[in-house]
Amino acid sequence: MDSTTATAELGWTIYPSQGWEEVSGYDEHMNTIRTYQVCNVFDNSQNNWIRTRYIHRRGAQRIHVQMKFSVRDCSSIPNVPGSCKETFNLYYFESDSDVATKVFPPWMENPWVKVDTIAADESFSQVELGGRIMKINSEVRSFGPVSRKGFYLAFQDYGACMSVIAVKVFYRKCPRVIQNGAVFHETLSGAESTSLVAARGVCVPNGEEVDVPIKLYCNGDGEWMVPIGRCMCKAGYEALENGTVCQACVSGFFKAAQGDDKCLQCPINSRTISDGATNCICRNGYYRADSDPPQMPCTSM
Template sequence: LQLPLFTPLSLSHCLSFCLTETVMDTRTATAELGWISFPANGWEEVSGYDENLNTIRTYQVCNVFEPSQNNWLLTTYIDRRAAQRIYVEIRFTVRDCASIPSVLGSCKETFNLYYLETDRTVSESIKGVEYWANAPFLKVDTIAADESFSQVDFGGRLMKVNTEVRSFGPLSKGKGFHLAFQDLGACMSLLAVRVFYKKCPSVVQNFAYFPETLTGAESTSLVIARGSCISNAEEVDVPIKLYCNGDGEWMVPIGSCSCKAGYEPDNGNVCRACPQGTFKSSQGAGLCQQCPLNSRSTIEAATLCGCRNGYYRGDMDKPEDICVPSAPRNVVSVVNQTSVQLEWHPPRETGHRGDLSYNVLCRRCHSNERRACQPCDDSVAFVPGKRGLKETRVEISKLRAHTSYTFDIQAINGVSNKSPYPAQQLSINITTNQAAPSVVPIMHQVSSTSRSFSLSWPPPEQPNGIILDYEIRYYDKVNTTRSFYRPG
């Protein structure tokens, strides 16, 4: 009695995060399966077509009219690939015994599944009754059909198909195994047999990478998988591990990693470098931050933003603190011929430090160009001083009249000496008022006649302004004073 084939169905035996590795699938066979059957009139291999008109190989048996059936079917050798527990998905059809007349009690609607661990292929010459009567197979289960058929729709080639999954283990005695199917009097077809094992997929969790891991020998087994931190992440707690359960799902995470300094988390599985202009000072789940005021980072993955020239941080300051101080502000001057008073506002950013002070630098300039300026003489006086000022004012005296000066007011704190660059400063250019010039240092007689003479002289050493003219006085022998002016 031959049975028609069926339209194959699909069935998943993994939850959403499980992986399966197939080690045998009869649906992919392109030639005869070549399994061993005993006795010869028992299981029979036949060909058919699936719903996509692909050729598939199946086995069927239907010796229901003969009592005491004991038909064996042995698969080829299957390499277990280090798996300790194997799953078998069987798709089959069974004829309803009640629909077959005159079979009495010899008809069955079940079959038995066995396996045999071994390191080598069982010889095809094994055909003796003694072997099969005492075969060293281990029974997996007796499998019954959930649905049996009594009438076949030959036009649609459809029938009631059963899909059952069984597992067995632990496997440890051989590198592989054979499956064996025992028929005791059913009218059935093995339409597809798929053999597979489960494993937990590789995964990144808590910024740690866990490799693919085979499930354990029992369905309740938990297999420990050691993790390693992903690139640019560091351990938070050790050891880092996950447990792979019998269903191929990860569970019970222990330990974790987090992005190291200079890197921020992205989508929970990548640590990305902080872009230029940002930083992250410590390991953890925090994000990159913009550089604090008066600082910058010119590289990726910065852990600290360096202070700009003239700004500083103290040894106890945090990387998140701004760099201080900024320059003084709003300087005001009061100028006369030989002195100047300066007042200013404190810097806008002080970093809440209490050690702010000021230095006042003086330069005398011979033109409007800064490179023509030279430090002032030591004779210039500063009240109350020119360094370490606590107040925002200073009076500077003993200056030259009608002279250009540049004054630099520097803001200084306890960490200013950490930088090789000048402190933040505010500069002001002033010109002292005009004053009376100093005396002409010397006079020379150039020539003379009976009625005239010529004189020459150098300008005053300190003109203290623009010389408009010179006044010359002369006296005759009788002490009468006369004078005239000569333009300068």
């Protein structure tokens, strides 16, 4: 989910009605976006919530949330009471379907799960030409494991003068890659930031595993690491394009063993056999002892 792509009202649920307000605003590049703002700093005991629409999980086990927001410096507001805050809370609630209403889930921690209290690195206080000079903060938080089909996010204000400018929800995955002679398909990262998810590789055509089953591990940042094992081209094939292709040796060239890297030219007075480029046989009238290696030239009697 990316709130900055919305072309109409986001339509998130607000509680209570006199709390958050959805308005049109601008991002740091002066693009028009929909934002939510609240500034009930002169009233004590604030408990204002906004809840996103239902977000499908798409198989992800760990969810990341990037929030861009601005917060007014409490000390810059004249006569503000001591209840003024410069932080807000992030929550999530899992569900297998879009079941939320204006009263469910209840607007409180438990059943909502708190992710973190979010503080601004910079708050704004200057006012020029009748307008605010905002300092936009960007914070990323993650949570998991998640197991239901989807979830909601909620933002709780308890006495700040602030604006939620943009919210992006995403997960990380390791992309499809060909490495060590094998294809590894797209793999989602694990439930924890430190998780390593094992993925089995499939040898490229005309390749085969050597030593141990080939694996890679997908880490929490969506990066492949810890390669184990490898695939090598079969006899009669050589590795090309950085090991992503096993190509048959052309006529007059051979590769006898799996472990050889490149096709070799048949020695003088020999040619590749008709059923594959795994060896070279002597031409008529030329000979080589059975114990001679395939790269040994053939000689006449």
